Amino acid sequence: MDTQNVVCTHLDLIQEVTPSSDGCEDCLKIGASWVHLRECMTCGHVGCCDSSPNRHASRHARTSGHPIVRSFEPGEDWMWCYVDEVELPGAA
Secondary structure, eight states: OOGGGOOOSOGGGOOOOOOSOSSOHHHHHHTOOOSOEEEETTTOOEEEOTTSSSOHHHHHHHHHOOOEEEEOSTTOOEEEETTTTEEEEOOO
């Protein structure tokens, strides 16, 4: 697949959001740990990445219909669309 021509069709779902937590809110509830954090760009839900055991960010995307997350890691400025499977530049 030519990834240079892949376009995200969900950009209209990006909102100005407030993070729901300083950590994965679902892992915090169950006492689990995570590897990296992602923030939903539609509602601000903070979940753990797919390298984490519970994969709460992608689960949130599937169950809520909110496809775009941004990295919630310091120094990282990128977004990802789970539906179109494409990385997007951050807000920088």
